[in-house]
Amino acid sequence: MIQELRKRWNALQQALAREGGDAILITTNVNLFYVSGRIFSGAAYVRLEGDPLFFVRRPVGLKGGNVIYIRKPEEIAGHLQQRGIPMPAKLFLETDSISYNEYRRYEKIFDPRVVCNGTQLLRGVRSIKTIYEIGRIMRSGVLHARLYERIPSLYRPGMTDTELSIEIERESRRLGSLGIFRIFGQSMEIFMGSLLAGDNADAPSPYDFALGGAGLDASLPVGGNGTPLTDGTSVMVDMGGNFTGYMTDMTRVFSVGKLTDRAYRAHDTALEIQRRIEQTAAPGVPAADLYNLAVRIAADAGLSDYFMGHRQQAGFIGHGIGIEINEAPVLAPRSKEALVPGMVFALEPKFVIPSVGAVGIENSFLVTDNGVEKLTHCEEAIVPLQ
Amino acid sequence: MIQELRKRWNALQQALAREGGDAILITTNVNLFYVSGRIFSGAAYVRLEGDPLFFVRRPVGLKGGNVIYIRKPEEIAGHLQQRGIPMPAKLFLETDSISYNEYRRYEKIFDPRVVCNGTQLLRGVRSIKTIYEIGRIMRSGVLHARLYERIPSLYRPGMTDTELSIEIERESRRLGSLGIFRIFGQSMEIFMGSLLAGDNADAPSPYDFALGGAGLDASLPVGGNGTPLTDGTSVMVDMGGNFTGYMTDMTRVFSVGKLTDRAYRAHDTALEIQRRIEQTAAPGVPAADLYNLAVRIAADAGLSDYFMGHRQQAGFIGHGIGIEINEAPVLAPRSKEALVPGMVFALEPKFVIPSVGAVGIENSFLVTDNGVEKLTHCEEAIVPLQ
Numbered sequence: 001m002i003q004e005l006r007k008r009w010n011a012l013q014q015a016l017a018r019e020g021g022d023a024i025l026i027t028t029n030v031n032l033f034y035v036s037g038r039i040f041s042g043a044a045y046v047r048l049e050g051d052p053l054f055f056v057r058r059p060v061g062l063k064g065g066n067v068i069y070i071r072k073p074e075e076i077a078g079h080l081q082q083r084g085i086p087m088p089a090k091l092f093l094e095t096d097s098i099s100y101n102e103y104r105r106y107e108k109i110f111d112p113r114v115v116c117n118g119t120q121l122l123r124g125v126r127s128i129k130t131i132y133e134i135g136r137i138m139r140s141g142v143l144h145a146r147l148y149e150r151i152p153s154l155y156r157p158g159m160t161d162t163e164l165s166i167e168i169e170r171e172s173r174r175l176g177s178l179g180i181f182r183i184f185g186q187s188m189e190i191f192m193g194s195l196l197a198g199d200n201a202d203a204p205s206p207y208d209f210a211l212g213g214a215g216l217d218a219s220l221p222v223g224g225n226g227t228p229l230t231d232g233t234s235v236m237v238d239m240g241g242n243f244t245g246y247m248t249d250m251t252r253v254f255s256v257g258k259l260t261d262r263a264y265r266a267h268d269t270a271l272e273i274q275r276r277i278e279q280t281a282a283p284g285v286p287a288a289d290l291y292n293l294a295v296r297i298a299a300d301a302g303l304s305d306y307f308m309g310h311r312q313q314a315g316f317i318g319h320g321i322g323i324e325i326n327e328a329p330v331l332a333p334r335s336k337e338a339l340v341p342g343m344v345f346a347l348e349p350k351f352v353i354p355s356v357g358a359v360g361i362e363n364s365f366l367v368t369d370n371g372v373e374k375l376t377h378c379e380e381a382i383v384p385l386q
Numbered sequence: 387m388i389q390e391l392r393k394r395w396n397a398l399q400q401a402l403a404r405e406g407g408d409a410i411l412i413t414t415n416v417n418l419f420y421v422s423g424r425i426f427s428g429a430a431y432v433r434l435e436g437d438p439l440f441f442v443r444r445p446v447g448l449k450g451g452n453v454i455y456i457r458k459p460e461e462i463a464g465h466l467q468q469r470g471i472p473m474p475a476k477l478f479l480e481t482d483s484i485s486y487n488e489y490r491r492y493e494k495i496f497d498p499r500v501v502c503n504g505t506q507l508l509r510g511v512r513s514i515k516t517i518y519e520i521g522r523i524m525r526s527g528v529l530h531a532r533l534y535e536r537i538p539s540l541y542r543p544g545m546t547d548t549e550l551s552i553e554i555e556r557e558s559r560r561l562g563s564l565g566i567f568r569i570f571g572q573s574m575e576i577f578m579g580s581l582l583a584g585d586n587a588d589a590p591s592p593y594d595f596a597l598g599g600a601g602l603d604a605s606l607p608v609g610g611n612g613t614p615l616t617d618g619t620s621v622m623v624d625m626g627g628n629f630t631g632y633m634t635d636m637t638r639v640f641s642v643g644k645l646t647d648r649a650y651r652a653h654d655t656a657l658e659i660q661r662r663i664e665q666t667a668a669p670g671v672p673a674a675d676l677y678n679l680a681v682r683i684a685a686d687a688g689l690s691d692y693f694m695g696h697r698q699q700a701g702f703i704g705h706g707i708g709i710e711i712n713e714a715p716v717l718a719p720r721s722k723e724a725l726v727p728g729m730v731f732a733l734e735p736k737f738v739i740p741s742v743g744a745v746g747i748e749n750s751f752l753v754t755d756n757g758v759e760k761l762t763h764c765e766e767a768i769v770p771l772q
Contacts, residue, residue, distance in 0.1 A: 029575060038604040040592045041573060059590035059598065059607075060698045095486040097572070100479070101503070103486035117487070162559075169565075170556045173548075178606050179555075179577035186483070186572070187427060189415060191565035204445035206427045212445065218424040219631030219709070220564050221445075245605030312446045323605070 001037050004132045008035060009052060011125045016048055022088035023047045024118045025106055028097045030182060030323050031122050033245065043073060047085070055079070077109050087111065092118030096185075123184075127320050127328035128342040134366060136246040137322070137344055141364055141375035143175050144241030144248045148378045151237060151254065155385040161224035161235070162216065165195040168239055181240045182247070182324045193239030194223035201236060201358035204312035208326075210348050211236070211309055211358055231257035234357035235385065236350070240325060241376075247325045249346035250376040251362030254385045263359050266351035267382055269301040270360035273317075273349040281365070281372045287335040291317050294331075294349055303351055310352040318347040321364060343367040344375070387423050390518045394421060395438060397511045402434055408474035409433045410504045411492055413459075414483045416568060416709050417508050419631065429459060433471070441465070463495050473497065478504030482571075509570075513706050513714035514728040520752060522632040523708070523730055527750055527761035529561050530627030530634045534764045537623060537640065541771040547610035547621070548602065551581040554625055567626045568633070568710045579625030580609030587622060587744035590698035594712075596734050597622070597695055597744055617643035620743035621771065622736070626711060627762075633711045635732035636762040637748030640771045649745050652737035653768055655687040656746035659703075659735040667751070667758045673721040677703050680717075680735055689737055696738040704733040707750060729753040730761070 012035065016024060026035055026044040035044045041058040055070045056062050068079050080087065091112035093103060096119035107115065129137065147168070154167040169192050173179060181190055188207045196213045205212025205222050214225040229235060233256050241248040253267060273294045281290060294317045298307040308314040320327035321344055329337035329345060344367070350360030361380055365372040398421065402410060412418055412430040421430045427444040441456045442448050454465050466473065477498035479489060482505035493501065515523065533554070540553040555578050559565060567576055574593045582599045591598025591608050600611040615621060619642050627634040639653060659680045667676055680703045684693040694700040706713035707730055715723035715731060730753070736746030747766055751758040 029573060033605055039575075039607055041594070058592045058594075058698065061590055093486070097485055099483055099572075100481040100486050100489035103489075166556055166559045169559065170552055173552045173555065176602075178601075178603055180575060180606055182575075186485075187415060189425075189566060189568075204447055206425050206444045208427070208444075216562075217564055217631050219419055220566055221425055245603050312444065 004130060005035070005037055007130050008125070009046060011128070012046055012122070013048055015121050015125050016046070016092065019092075019116065019121065021048070021090045021092050021116060021121075024092035024121065025110070026094065026118070026122070027102065028094050031094065033323060034122070034126055042070065043076065045076065053079070073105060074109055089113040090116060092116045092121050094119045094122070096120065123328045126322055128340055129322060129344055130342075133246060133322065134342070134344065136244040137248060137364070137366075138375055140241050140243040140246050140248040141250075143243040144250050145376050145378040147172050147175055147239070147241070148237070148250060148252050151252070152383060152385055155254070157386075159229050161195050161197040161200065161227045161229060164229065164235070165224050168195070168237065172239060172241075176243045178242050178245070180242060182242070184324045184326050188326070189220060190222050191220070193237075195239070196224065196236045196358050197227040197229055198233035198357045199355060200225050200227045201234075202310050202352050202354065208314070210314045210316070210350055211238075211352065212312065229256045229385070232259060232356065234259055234263060234353075234359055234382070236358040236360070238362060246323060247321050248364045248376055249321050249325060249348070249362055250364060250378070251348060251350070251360065252378060252380070253359050253361075253382045255382050256385055259356050259359075259382065260353065263353045263356040264382065265301070266303055266306060266353055267359040269298060269303055270349040270351060271380060273297045274347060274361055274363065277347055278365075278372060278374070281339060281367070282370060283339050283341050283367060285339050287329040287331045287337045287339065288333055291331045291333050291335065298349070298351075306351040306353055308350060310354060317349055318345050320345045339367045341367050341369050390516060391421070391423055393516050394511070395432060397514070398432055398508070399434055401507050401511050402432070402478065405478075405502065405507065407434070407476045407478050407502060407507075410478035410507065411496070412480065412504070412508070413488065414480050417480065419709060420508070420512055428456065429462065431462065433474075439465070459491060460495055475499040476502060478502045478507050480505045480508070482506065509714045512708055514726055515708060515730055516728075519632060519708065520728070520730065522630040523634060523750070523752075524761055526627050526629040526632050526634040527636075529629040530636050531762050531764040533558050533561055533625070533627070534623070534636060534638050537638070538769060538771055541640070543772075545615050547581050547583040547586065547613045547615060550615065550621070551610050554581070554623065558625060558627075562629045564628050564631070566628060568628070570710045570712045574712070575606060576608050577606070579623075581625070582610065582622045582744050583613040583615055584619035584743045585741060586611050586613045587620075588696050588738050588740065594700070596700045596702070596736055597624075597738065598698065615642045615771070618645060618742065620645055620649060620739075620745055620768070622744040622746070624748060632709060633707050634750045634762055635707050635711060635734070635748055636750060636764070637734060637736070637746065638764060638766070639745050639747075639768045641768050642771055645742050645745075645768065646739065649739045649742040650768065651687070652689055652692060652739055653745040655684060655689055656735040656737060657766060659683045660733060660747055660749065663733055664751075664758055664760070667725060667753070668756060669725050669727050669753060671725050673715040673717045673723045673725065674719055677717050677719050677721065684735070684737075692737040692739055694736060696740060703735055704731050706731045725753045727753050727755050
């Protein structure tokens with residue numbers, strides 16, 4: 001693991017150097033996991049040169065030459081001084097993630113000349129996965145696909161969306177899902193994923209997910225809402241796959257009975273969008289171009305009004321994945337990112353067809369040296385439940 | 387619902403008045419849910435007088451005279467001006483929750499003379515529940531207890547902690563659990579709760595939960611770790627109960643075979659602590675006194691080394707509950723809070739006995755006018771699994 005961590009430290013130090021930074025203080029769980037390989041309560045201090053220092057409050061018992069136990073962050077200054085490490089002039093803090101009051105506390109401790117956005121620095125570094133990370137994501141993809149293969153066997157006639165979802169959740173946990181769903185930013189919440197049946201797929205959501213759903217309660221208005229799975233409804237399953245600490249994202253559509261012709265045509269259009277993007281996506285290709293390509297194909301099929309939602313439409317067709325479900329790059333019209341080998345993203349062209357429900361596809365892809373490679377393999381046609 | 391919301395607005399306005407504040411801008415999900423009764427993307431603006439204004443980005447279609455659709459928070463200033471509402475001189479922002487960069491954005495929009503800590507203002511107001519909220523918590527407690535009654539029927543010999551946990555999670559969802567677990571602060575993460583068997587109960591955790599557990603992966607080091615449920619081990623179930631948007635907290639202990647005498651004695655001591663605190667707790671009683679009482683009873687029983695953990699010990703014995711699992715008050719030695727009618731808290735005296743596991747109890751209590759009332763009723767002895 002130490003060699004793996006060194007790669008990440010090097011990537012972060014190179015990013016720091018590019019930005020003229022002296023150090024970054026990392027205090028959020030996701031980024032602590034990235035730079036240390038585990039979650040702890042405390043802070044990681046990464047400088048331009050040398051190994052990071054890990055200032056740990058909890059748990060007791062961590063070993064290692066870089067581990068320094070503290071009771072509060074104010075002690076960090078003394079430890080740096082003891083080691084002859086000068087205070088940083090240009091310090092990166094996770095300014096998109098840490099609270100205002102935390103920020104002020106760290107500012108007082110380090111008193112830097114300038115503070116920069118470490119959240120975005122880390123998002124950039126994390127967007128290009130190491131081989132080890134790609135392995136973790138691939139493993140999650142294999143288990144995720146295995147889960148989806150079992151979905152038809154979990155269905156019983158007369159079920160509601162919630163009842164089927166509960167059986168899928170259980171099967172996911174039995175296959176090793178850790179259950180939690182890490183999302184960047186604090187405004188998006190969801191349980192293990194969503195299962196959208198019939199017109200509930202068109203219920204607009206407060207969250208920035210591709211599709212909504214009314215949910216079971218005003219405190220969590222997303223996903224299934226107790227809709228009975230009756231004849232002629234589509235059942236879209238978009239359950240997160242967190243089997244390894246790294247997420248994969250994957251959506252498949254099932255049907256109860258037969259859907260309308262328009263629904264099948266929209267599903268085929270989603271598959272066509274996926275095919276065209278698979279052919280086009282490669283290092284150097286702007287993420288925005290992929291979005292525009294998808295929008296054009298949907299328009300050519302006369303389905304613009306249903307693309308990425310109907311009453312409320314999402315403004316993206318894909319997103320980076322990793323420790324969190326919404327990493328860089330974002331496949332959206334104003335995205336400034338281009339694909340780079342080692343990026344991993346989910347592509348999710350979807351349509352919401354009134355009185356039928358949601359159709360479409362989602363898979364996770366790795367950007368390779370000359371194209372993209374799918375990581376989530378499982379039947380892509382609409383599978384009838386019976 | 388509007389009368390219920392008015393009570394909350396009044397309580398918040400009284401708190402604002404006490405602090406000499408002009409307004410509070412609320413943008414986090416939990417507090418938006420509190421002041422509006424639902425989750426939306428946007429902001430609630432509560433002034434000293436008059437109804438709040440709800441600035442909504444998503445979802446589309448919300449109705450009401452106080453609902454104003456915006457694309458970005460910068461538009462709020464213009465809307466206030468249009469309505470002849472002066473800019474606030476003393477503005478509360480959720481400074482313990484919103485990111486530094488969000489803070490700077492709101493500061494620019496409102497340009498107040500002074501900004502105060504709205505997170506703590508809201509935590510104070512939310513710590514005293516309305517009758518409606520108490521009803522939601524009571525309902526969650528009933529379903530939570532029903533879940534725990536079913537636990538023995540979910541056990542099969544040869545199971546691991548994870549396997550039993552998965553069956554409890556499923557049963558919880560079937561009873562209506564929403565699944566998610568809202569925690570104040572961003573450093574604590576957990577799936578639906580924890581099930582700790584044997585010595586895994588003593589694995590120290592990075593999180594500030596009462597007990598730890600190694601978990602299944604370094605990315606989520608908490609709770610069950612695949613420990614087989616073998617003869618002589620205790621099985622502590624501490625699953626969150628979020629059935630209504632309001633959480634209850636409840637722990638029960640089960641045994642595989644017979645435990646050691648010390649384990650039973652420690653369990654009885656936990657029940658004794660609960661009994662004594664139930665007799666003592668009442669409006670006006672300092673939360674710190676209840677903590678000290680518990681510590682004294684554990685010491686008198688010669689069990690201090692095992693109280694609230696062994697290798698790593700937690701520094702509290704209870705905590706407020708509500709929309710989040712860790713609200714005010716905290717039952718800890720340095721707590722400055724005293725009980726007030728309408729507060730709801732979880733009391734969790736627990737012991738970790740090496741080579742046996744965790745024993746103890748947790749229930750949720752309402753502070754009434756003259757004492758406390760238990761909300762989570764279910765067998766409290768150690769129940770053998772067979």
